[in-house]
Amino acid sequence: xxxxxGQGILIAIWAMIAGLDCWLQAFFIFxxxxxxxxxxxxxxxxxxxxxxxxxxxxxxxGLTPAGGTQPPNTVLCGIMTVVIAKANGTAPATAIGLSLPxxxxxxxxxxxxxxxxxxxxxxxxKYAAEGNAKAFKRLNFVPLTIVxxxxxxxxxxSAYAAQGPMHTLVTSMPQWLTHGFEIAGGILPxxxxxMLLKVMLKPQYFPYLLLGFVMSSMIPFSNVLPVALVGAxxxxxxxxxxSETNELRTEIKGLKDSSxxxxxxxxxxxxxxxxxx
Numbered sequence: 001x002x003x004x005x006g007q008g009i010l011i012a013i014w015a016m017i018a019g020l021d022c023w024l025q026a027f028f029i030f031x032x033x034x035x036x037x038x039x040x041x042x043x044x045x046x047x048x049x050x051x052x053x054x055x056x057x058x059x060x061x062g063l064t065p066a067g068g069t070q071p072p073n074t075v076l077c078g079i080m081t082v083v084i085a086k087a088n089g090t091a092p093a094t095a096i097g098l099s100l101p102x103x104x105x106x107x108x109x110x111x112x113x114x115x116x117x118x119x120x121x122x123x124x125x126k127y128a129a130e131g132n133a134k135a136f137k138r139l140n141f142v143p144l145t146i147v148x149x150x151x152x153x154x155x156x157x158s159a160y161a162a163q164g165p166m167h168t169l170v171t172s173m174p175q176w177l178t179h180g181f182e183i184a185g186g187i188l189p190x191x192x193x194x195m196l197l198k199v200m201l202k203p204q205y206f207p208y209l210l211l212g213f214v215m216s217s218m219i220p221f222s223n224v225l226p227v228a229l230v231g232a233x234x235x236x237x238x239x240x241x242x243s244e245t246n247e248l249r250t251e252i253k254g255l256k257d258s259s260x261x262x263x264x265x266x267x268x269x270x271x272x273x274x275x276x277x
Contacts, residue, residue, distance in 0.1 A: 001087055003043070008160025010042045011079060012152040018075045019151025020144065023110075032056035035078030043086045052081045052092040059096060061196040070107050070114075075151060076158065077103035083159045084166065094178060098166075102158050109150060117143045208234050 003011075014035075022030035029035075033053035040049015060074050080099035085092050120139060127136040201209065208231070215227050 001043075001089075003083065003087055003160050003163050005160065007042055008156050011039060011083070011159045012156035014038055014042065015075060015079055015155030016148045016152040019155075020148045022073070022075050022151075023144070023147045030075050032060055032074050032078035032081075035075055036082050039079050039082040040086075043082060045082075045086055048085055048092065049082050052085055052095065053078065055092050056081050056096055059191070070110050072100060072103035073106035073110065074103070076106040076155065079155055080158055083163070087163055088166070088171070090178075102154075106151070106154055109154065110147075113143070113147060113150075 018030045018035050018038075021027050033056070036053030036056055037046070037049040040046050040052065043049075056074075056078050060071070060077070077096070077099050080102040081092060081095045084090060084098050085095035088095075090098070120143065123139055124136060127133075127139065197209070211234075212227055212231060215230065219226075
């Protein structure tokens with residue numbers, strides 16, 4: 001399937017919306033699960049978009065911008081995963097590996113913006129010193145416009161203009177190389193989830209992770225809903241158990257405080273000296 005001009009323009013518009021949100025970190029519609037789903041809808045294959053979104057989201061689960069550090073861009077990776085899979089008939093896992101160069105290209109462009117936008121600081125300082133709020137506000141829209149247009153241009157060129165060379169590259173790859181990309185794409189979600197668990201997983205929660213792994217790997221079922229429901233049950237149990245424990249600790253602390261405040265004795269009994277009859 002070839003990407004039409006209309007689809008390329010729609011993808012560019014969607015890339016600008018998601019890219020601006022990626023820059024601002026506002027509504028988190030830049031996450032791959034949303035980017036891939038909308039891109040699949042634009043290309044007329046919603047199911048492919050949802051599947052690719054789930055795989056790509058897991059691959060990027062442990063990657064997030066921190067200060068000036070930028071991981072491969074999720075917007076371009078999500079868009080190109082669906083575009084490559086749809087246009088070339090490849091599996092979504094294979095398309096993830098092939099989309100990484102586009103994600104890294106946008107990553108370097110954003111890093112360039114981080115450095116070059118510092119040139120605006122002298123203007124911001126000047127308008128702030130003058131108390132020119134209108135000019136200060138207008139200048140804020142300049143870098144936002146540059147970022148938004150950059151996402152649209154790169155997405156359009158990658159999805160529409162470069163689809164011919166991309167198709168030639170994919171079809172000319174030997175089977176062993178295609179299989180290697182498929183394996184790498186299958187491993188990436190596991191790596192991303194492992195990076196997330198490295199930060200979030202606590203030792204006391206490991207039994208729940210192990211139970212979920214056993215259920216999902218060894219019990220046959222058509223979807224992950226049973227595992228999700230069991231996870232919700234354990235989460236509710238843990239929540240109520242923790243709430244009861246916190247209430248008990250509060251009561252014990254209150255009893256200790258009241259016992260220590262009576263007459264200066266630990267047993268809480270106020271002793272009055274005997275004065276005789």
